[in-house]
Amino acid sequence: MYHSADKAKTTRMNALRDRAQICTRCGLWESRTNAVVGSGCLDAEIVLVGEAPGRTEDESGLPFVGRAGKLLDDILGKAGLSRDDVFIMNVVKCRPPNNRRPKKGEVDACERFIAEQLDIIRPRVVAPMGNSSISYFFEKHGLGKAVVGDVHGGEYEIEGGWGVFKLVPLYHPAAAIYNRRLVEELERDMKRLAGLEGP
Numbered sequence: 001m002y003h004s005a006d007k008a009k010t011t012r013m014n015a016l017r018d019r020a021q022i023c024t025r026c027g028l029w030e031s032r033t034n035a036v037v038g039s040g041c042l043d044a045e046i047v048l049v050g051e052a053p054g055r056t057e058d059e060s061g062l063p064f065v066g067r068a069g070k071l072l073d074d075i076l077g078k079a080g081l082s083r084d085d086v087f088i089m090n091v092v093k094c095r096p097p098n099n100r101r102p103k104k105g106e107v108d109a110c111e112r113f114i115a116e117q118l119d120i121i122r123p124r125v126v127a128p129m130g131n132s133s134i135s136y137f138f139e140k141h142g143l144g145k146a147v148v149g150d151v152h153g154g155e156y157e158i159e160g161g162w163g164v165f166k167l168v169p170l171y172h173p174a175a176a177i178y179n180r181r182l183v184e185e186l187e188r189d190m191k192r193l194a195g196l197e198g199p
């Protein structure tokens with residue numbers, strides 16, 4: 001699921017996963033099979049943050065395993081990256097009913113997990129994918145309201161608890177499945193993101 005050269009990071013993420021699995025801080029726990037905390041490299045420079053687990057993710061406990069995940073793998077590959085090079089997670093860890101968008105109160109309830117995960121990984125680039133994730137990061141860091149069509153591919157320097165990181169909004173792969181133009185935009189943004197130096 002995830003790996004690190006630093007045993008302490010793995011221990012912290014395992015403890016976080018165990019807490020998420022029994023968390024009842026918002027109503028999404030009621031329809032959860034698995035809390036999906038994320039996968040990839042805990043030493044990654046790049047963290048990708050989607051919206052919420054879907055049905056397949058809820059069943060498997062892994063993020064981005066459906067069609068959107070396959071597209072994300074392709075786009076990462078074209079940028080010279082693989083899932084082992086990055087960490088992939090969502091703003092909420094439990095599946096919303098009928099795959100609806102997570103509500104603000106649910107994102108707020110799950111924020112402690114997002115903040116702790118970023119503190120464990122300490123990335124130099126954070127890429128929120130799609131409007132739910134972009135809204136969370138923009139509002140948290142005082143960047144105001146934003147929609148992905150206006151801000152994707154931009155770079156915003158943010159002071160995190162562990163140092164400065166770049167926030168780079170992207171389209172969500174699920175939005176690009178039936179839209180060739182969005183696939184091309186996502187490929188272009190991901191290639192640029194893969195070449196970014198940290199601040």
Ligand code: SF4
Pocket residue numbers: 020021023024025026027028029035092093094106109110111
């Ligand atoms: S979505 Fe987050 S806050 Fe809500 S029950 Fe799941 S782990 Fe807890």
